[in-house]
Amino acid sequence: MELVKVGASALNQTPLDWHGNKANILKAIAEAKNQEIQVLCLPELCITGYGCEDAFYSPDVFKLSLEILEDIVDQTSDIVACVGLPIWLNNKIYNSACVIANRQILGFVCKQHLPNYGLFYEDRWFHRWKPGQTSEISIKGIKYPVGDLVFNFDNIRIGLEICEDAWVANRPATRHFDKGVDIILNPSASPFGFHKFKIREQLVTDASRAFSCAYVYTNLLGNESGRLIFDGDAMVCSGGDVLASSQRFSYADFTLTSAIIDIGKNKIEQAKIKSSLPPDLKLIQSNFELTFSEIPNTSFAEMEAFESGGSLKEEEFSRSVSLALFDYLRKSRSFGFTISLSGGADSCACTALCGLMVRLGDESIGFEAFKDKLSYIPEVKNTKTIEELTEKLILTIYQGTENSSDDTLNSAKNLAESIGAQFMKININGLVDSYSHLIEDQIGRKLSWATDDLPMQNIQARVRAPGVWMLANLHNHLLLATSNRSEVAVGYCTMDGDTAGSISPIAGIDKDWLRTWLIWLEKTGCEVKGKHIKIEGLKYVNALQPTAELRPKDNKQTDEKDLMPYKVLNHIEQLAIRDKKSPVECFRNLEKFYENQYSREDLYSWTNRFFKLWSRNQWKRERYAPGFHLDTHNLDSRSWTRFPILSGGYVFELEKLKEHYEGKSGGGKRRIGF
Ligand SMILES: Nc1ncnc2c1ncn2[C@@H]1O[C@H](COP(=O)(O)OP(=O)(O)OC[C@H]2O[C@@H]([n+]3cccc(C(=O)O)c3)[C@H](O)[C@@H]2O)[C@@H](O)[C@H]1O
Numbered sequence: 001m002e003l004v005k006v007g008a009s010a011l012n013q014t015p016l017d018w019h020g021n022k023a024n025i026l027k028a029i030a031e032a033k034n035q036e037i038q039v040l041c042l043p044e045l046c047i048t049g050y051g052c053e054d055a056f057y058s059p060d061v062f063k064l065s066l067e068i069l070e071d072i073v074d075q076t077s078d079i080v081a082c083v084g085l086p087i088w089l090n091n092k093i094y095n096s097a098c099v100i101a102n103r104q105i106l107g108f109v110c111k112q113h114l115p116n117y118g119l120f121y122e123d124r125w126f127h128r129w130k131p132g133q134t135s136e137i138s139i140k141g142i143k144y145p146v147g148d149l150v151f152n153f154d155n156i157r158i159g160l161e162i163c164e165d166a167w168v169a170n171r172p173a174t175r176h177f178d179k180g181v182d183i184i185l186n187p188s189a190s191p192f193g194f195h196k197f198k199i200r201e202q203l204v205t206d207a208s209r210a211f212s213c214a215y216v217y218t219n220l221l222g223n224e225s226g227r228l229i230f231d232g233d234a235m236v237c238s239g240g241d242v243l244a245s246s247q248r249f250s251y252a253d254f255t256l257t258s259a260i261i262d263i264g265k266n267k268i269e270q271a272k273i274k275s276s277l278p279p280d281l282k283l284i285q286s287n288f289e290l291t292f293s294e295i296p297n298t299s300f301a302e303m304e305a306f307e308s309g310g311s312l313k314e315e316e317f318s319r320s321v322s323l324a325l326f327d328y329l330r331k332s333r334s335f336g337f338t339i340s341l342s343g344g345a346d347s348c349a350c351t352a353l354c355g356l357m358v359r360l361g362d363e364s365i366g367f368e369a370f371k372d373k374l375s376y377i378p379e380v381k382n383t384k385t386i387e388e389l390t391e392k393l394i395l396t397i398y399q400g401t402e403n404s405s406d407d408t409l410n411s412a413k414n415l416a417e418s419i420g421a422q423f424m425k426i427n428i429n430g431l432v433d434s435y436s437h438l439i440e441d442q443i444g445r446k447l448s449w450a451t452d453d454l455p456m457q458n459i460q461a462r463v464r465a466p467g468v469w470m471l472a473n474l475h476n477h478l479l480l481a482t483s484n485r486s487e488v489a490v491g492y493c494t495m496d497g498d499t500a501g502s503i504s505p506i507a508g509i510d511k512d513w514l515r516t517w518l519i520w521l522e523k524t525g526c527e528v529k530g531k532h533i534k535i536e537g538l539k540y541v542n543a544l545q546p547t548a549e550l551r552p553k554d555n556k557q558t559d560e561k562d563l564m565p566y567k568v569l570n571h572i573e574q575l576a577i578r579d580k581k582s583p584v585e586c587f588r589n590l591e592k593f594y595e596n597q598y599s600r601e602d603l604y605s606w607t608n609r610f611f612k613l614w615s616r617n618q619w620k621r622e623r624y625a626p627g628f629h630l631d632t633h634n635l636d637s638r639s640w641t642r643f644p645i646l647s648g649g650y651v652f653e654l655e656k657l658k659e660h661y662e663g664k665s666g667g668g669k670r671r672i673g674f
């Protein structure tokens, strides 16, 4: 039996953090050797980091990568390791993975399929390697093979697919199969998206079954460069079975997942499937002998409890965003988070996510290790309980006006207390009045709600910004902006007011779902080791109706009255932005979907409103603080949905919608169609 122990290590890397990235790689290799792993797969571009952006063009980045590689090679005695880094060849840059065996570089495999959709821009920096081609790269006078390579270790063959390579129809694995490859390594940088781990598992198990091989897949871990979150998904599959899979969303620097694979068994399966060996079977030979294990693998991977407990999206949201916040905090060397806490759903959600960060971090790596990672923050070291630590890290402030209610104050205070965050309370009426009087003096008249509705709303939102920024500055905190995705879509926010902040943790999640999540977090909570982490202080916000509380109380302002029902808003956003439907197509779809629920008139006016607000507010989307990518489509203007800042504003399209609407409501035939 040819039993080989293989491993996949997920690493929490940071672009251009040479010391940190090298340290994590070396820790993973040392632990793999400690566990007698023979072949170790490390993530895509893990030496530089995946998100280096245009720094990939810097020749120095290439030089430093090779320096780090040299140090890594030194530490690979008795192991095969695959390490991702960019390489320059003939003034072209390739996204590559270096295969090292027992302190010898065997070659550099280059990525063949570059993702350039959604949030990916790899075509901007890298060249695609042509299937079947090989070349040479000279490093310090020594030539190494580079390109589409397969490595041979005494008749055990190892091939690679680099992330996207595995997601396309014409994947390298089909050619690896023809070359009798036994182990495919996949170094990935696959950003988190809700439920995406299931797709990855399918890709990997399918490949291991179809190509009768072992497949070792690994991903990055944590918030690498600001917007993208990596869940640390790593797995070992063989012959269609998942033998081992990682714990996702770990707060550790690295995780290591391993299993013993039966190469002999897979070879027999390969022999049963007829395929032709390519005539030019060039393999990169290594004289390193893999050590075989004695004991075969007997167990299979199971889903983690939080994955199978029936609340997958809620769990993934809680874990991904709280880990992203933690990494953002420590990687930006900030001392904590400040939140302007209104007691409404958005700011309560942001506060709750910070609270979860401490609790989930403690569960993941333990209280002392969690504090250790924040040891640069004064006073953190001396904290003894989760509550004491939370108090140091999270500062909230309620900033009431005459339009604020006791309900929201009560909600804010109770939530802060329930997680142990610091709570402050000020009244900003005086500030609003001062500004209003100064401007009234200049314009020579009184401001009134009848004539000056928007300016009077916005000044309240704006005067909240300087104070909360001041607190953030005083404490070296990050200020959280609380806008949610539904507001982002229609610009329902005051620029330089409630948009103030340095990260927008919930900008990727819609308001409707956010409210169900808040109820879930109050009543059910995250599953960890058989218990649930709930935040019961959310019960007050869960009893409230979302409102901006900017107009006088007797106006009974609600977001949905100002805009439209959040469910409908999300629906239109999906149709218009994700699916690129015209206003008429959107309206027709809504008519069918909400036939017995909303009037045609309402649906018409909401469709109109959405398109007008969407196009008018692109500039706002360009100015939001960075948010996290949570699903497979997103409104982020920089890394995802591009839209012109100045545009025709859908005037022509909305005229056609009007004709369509009027034609139908008049009982006549539909005049316009697409
Ligand atoms: N294409 C463009 N490029 C650059 N700037 C552009 C622009 N078009 C307009 N502008 C500028 O935008 C300004 C208007 O934007 P802005 O001042 O932000 O205000 P605006 O979008 O007019 O109003 C804010 C809206 O957000 C709502 N709100 C505010 C605060 C909190 C909440 C809540 O949910 O709690 C809701 C509020 O009820 C109101 O409907 C204009 O004065 C103009 O200068």
Ligand SMILES: Nc1ncnc2c1ncn2[C@@H]1O[C@H](COP(=O)(O)OP(=O)(O)OP(=O)(O)O)[C@@H](O)[C@H]1O
Pocket: 339, 340, 341, 342, 343, 344, 345, 346, 347, 348, 397, 398, 399, 400, 401, 404, 464, 482, 498, 545, 546, 547, 548, 549, 559
């Ligand atoms: N009274 C307040 N005290 C402190 N911050 C406030 C207050 N009112 C508004 N804000 C800030 O402005 C943001 C925008 O208000 P918005 O109403 O959109 O959010 P919310 O109040 O958190 O949630 P909801 O819309 O569900 O009521 C808040 O999230 C908060 O950061």
Ligand SMILES: NC(=O)CC[C@H](N)C(=O)O
Pocket: 044, 114, 115, 162, 163, 164, 165, 167, 188, 189, 190, 191
């Ligand atoms: N880095 C990559 O090639 C990632 C692309 C891949 N489709 C993913 O999302 O996982």
